[in-house]
Amino acid sequence: MAGTTITGVGSGFDTQAIVKSLVDAERAPKQAQINLQSQKATTQLSSIGKIQAALDAFRGALASMGTDSSFTGLTGTSSDEKVATMTANQTAANGSFALIVNQLALPSKLSTATYAGGASTVVNSTDKATTLTITQSGKNFDLKVPAGATLQQVRDSINSTFGTSGLSANVLTDSTGSRLILTSTKGGVGSDLTMSGNSGIDTGYKVVDVPQNAKYTIDGIAAESTTNSISDAVSGVSIKLLALSPTVTANDKTPNPDRTALTISVSTSTTALKSGVKGFVDTYNALLKAMNAETKVTKDAAGNSIAATLTGDATMRTLQSAIRNEFNALSGNGTLKSLAQFGVTSDQDTGALSIDAKRWDKAVLTNAADLTSIFSGKTGLLARMTAATEVYAKPSTGILATRTASLSESLKDLIKDQTSLDERITTMQDSLTRKYTAMDTLVAQLRQQSSSILGTLNAISNSKNSDN
Structure with a gap:
């Protein structure tokens, strides 16, 4: 058309x-x-x-x-939310308990040697990849360190590769240079981190924090936890430990000092x-x-x-x-x-x-x-x-x-x-x-033929008129 x-x-x-x-x-x-x-x-x-x-x-x-x-x-309350907070779920029951926090759970923390060149220091100056092995609780996490990799790049690679496994890395910098700080979301006794491999990053590393369990008492009963979030001590109650309970005597520096109990309670x-x-x-x-x-x-x-x-x-x-x-x-x-x-x-x-x-x-x-x-x-x-x-x-x-x-x-x-x-x-x-x-073409043709015929007839008529 x-x-x-x-x-x-x-x-x-x-x-x-x-x-x-x-x-x-x-x-x-x-x-x-x-x-x-x-x-x-x-x-x-x-x-x-x-x-x-x-x-x-x-x-x-x-x-x-x-x-x-x-x-x-049911609502859960804590008499000192700077030390511990709590929530009550649908299986809780009315009641109150005396809680003393003697020690918080801590994760393992390591520090590498200091690199004077800062975070941009090349930690693999060879032309081949090396391996940094991080071990926790008998499990190895092997990290490939490419040729030319910097300290910052190693930090980023640890977080992206093993972040979901609970490992975390940061670069700490001061006037002497930078070092890699490695820690874990998994704490408690037995969760120590170690480093090994052929990358050289593990050479001279030191332990910053030794992992430890949380230690607390509820109504005088001593207990421990690998984390500061406790969900199995009191039925239907979740407790989050935030700080040590204050000592009975202010600024008491003696080992295992007496501490003041706070009250956690469930009420309607x-x-x-x-x-x-x-x-x-x-x-x-x-x-x-x-x-x-x-x-x-x-x-x-x-x-x-x-x-x-x-x-x-x-x-x-x-x-x-x-x-x-x-x-x-x-x-x-x-x-x-x-x-x-x-x-x-x-x-x-x-x-x-x-x-x-x-x-x-x-x-x-x-x-x-x-x-x-x-x-x-x-x-x-x-x-x-x-x-x-x-x-x-x-x-x-x-x-x-x-x-x-x-x-x-x-x-x-x-x-x-x-x-x-x-x-x-x-x-x-x-x-x-x-x-x-x-149709239009046919009509045009018929009109042309009609005009031609009429023209011829007119010519004949005019000729006869001339002869007369």
Whole structure:
């Protein structure tokens, strides 16, 4: 079709406009169908994607709530957080303990000899690679030192190669030069680092710190740990040692001086309970808000109803119903078995949850422990909501994922339909162009013949008139 022009010179008709009208009339119905279906599939795909993301976030929050102490109301406190901090998880129980920190765990630390040329000193001046072997707990870490490598490059290579194994290297520089400092995240007795090999970097290295265990007492019972993070001393409690306990006598420098105990305690806090429930409410409302945005009928300025992309969608209705049913169901083994009894109510229009402060304070005063059984366990609210949304949220086989895949395929088919329509219309336009061009040429020829005949007749008529 490119380069073809219909002039209508012979016929006097605007044949180009005629062809365009015929082509447009042929294209319009199918094009309108493709445009409508494409727009519908695209908007639905976007809406389902938003709800999928909100549902994933909701389920992720449920999983986190199920592993922490959100609904136990238990809080861990330390009377001296400069010495030790603590947290209580869902398996903890109320209680307090006296803790004394006598020694902190330390990792092994080594220092190489000093290089007067600084960090840029070439540590392998040969034309061949050498090997630096770092050993810890019977395991060798062999580092290739290329020809011409500098101290800084060795440091960078150790960190990039063995960083995930707990080894760490730095370059320490002073007025005399630079040296490589090697340490490990693994501490405790028996975790000593050593260096060997044929690189020469190990020559003259010295031990800066000998690894040692943390030593502490809890209620007078002595214990040790290879790390300063202790999770097995008190059930459900994690303790982080930060400093030595202060000595009973100020500035006591004697070996093993008496030290002052701090108190670590686990207690039930209604404030923590309310914070946990509010976290659930906020998470629930965020999912509901995302779903409402894609399903609710709204009003414009004139008061006309405007349907959302997924208004009336059966999948959305069943998902919302599944979530609300689990929220309204009774659970737990306490006196109070629903959040509504703790003052958690839902808005009749939006479904959003809120906490009635007066009803909450009254219920939690005597029945705080009931909240744990409402939320926790295999039949608790968290587990039930997770199970109820599982069929929708599975990454590749869930209902939302399946619909997303189906809509994506529909869009691909519509692209093929558009290509087919374009090709058919192009063929039709080419055909009509040729036909109207031929028609116009024929009309021009007929006109020329007509003019020629008329000219001849006129000449004959004029000749006869002359003879008379």
